[in-house]
Amino acid sequence: MNKYIIATLFAGLFIITSCSSEETASEHEFILPDEGIEIAEAWARPGRENGVSAVYMHVLNGSADTDTLVSLSSPSAGLVELHETFDRGEGMMGMRESEEPYFPGKSVVTMRPGGLHVMLMQLNEVLTEGAEVELNLVFSHAGEITVTAPVRSQD
Ligand SMILES: [Cu+2]
Numbered sequence: 001m002n003k004y005i006i007a008t009l010f011a012g013l014f015i016i017t018s019c020s021s022e023e024t025a026s027e028h029e030f031i032l033p034d035e036g037i038e039i040a041e042a043w044a045r046p047g048r049e050n051g052v053s054a055v056y057m058h059v060l061n062g063s064a065d066t067d068t069l070v071s072l073s074s075p076s077a078g079l080v081e082l083h084e085t086f087d088r089g090e091g092m093m094g095m096r097e098s099e100e101p102y103f104p105g106k107s108v109v110t111m112r113p114g115g116l117h118v119m120l121m122q123l124n125e126v127l128t129e130g131a132e133v134e135l136n137l138v139f140s141h142a143g144e145i146t147v148t149a150p151v152r153s154q155d
Pocket residue numbers: 054083084095096117118119
């Protein structure tokens with residue numbers, strides 16, 4: 001093996017490792033379903049009664065087409081919305097309802113703290129660590145999916 005080949009191998013290795021950002025790394029941890037949508041590793045934050053919580057998860061769309069999240073509900077919350085986090089400027093972060101509830105085909109969308117999340121509002125029960133929250137997601141193609149998310153304080 002001459003010096004040129006070794007240098008090329010190292011360069012290739014560097015490109016591979018530098019490309020594996022958090023987002024692409026999580027895509028490779030999951031095997032997409034043959035069709036439709038699967039939810040992986042859902043979890044929820046603790047919350048007080050009448051307060052709020054957030055649910056995070058990986059949405060695996062195995063279908064070739066983009067799917068749209070058309071409705072969200074939970075027996076534990078009066079109001080459930082898909083939220084996105086945005087930069088309000090001056091170091092302040094805000095969140096608002098996502099106007100693009102789209103999940104591209106053959107890909108994984110990750111909901112995580114500081115990013116996209118399902119917001120539970122008007123909680124009708126206390127969500128303590130170790131409890132579980134049921135969440136119903138309705139997609140235009142994949143239909144209704146019910147997820148049981150364990151409550152924990154850290155991701
Ligand atoms: Cu939110």
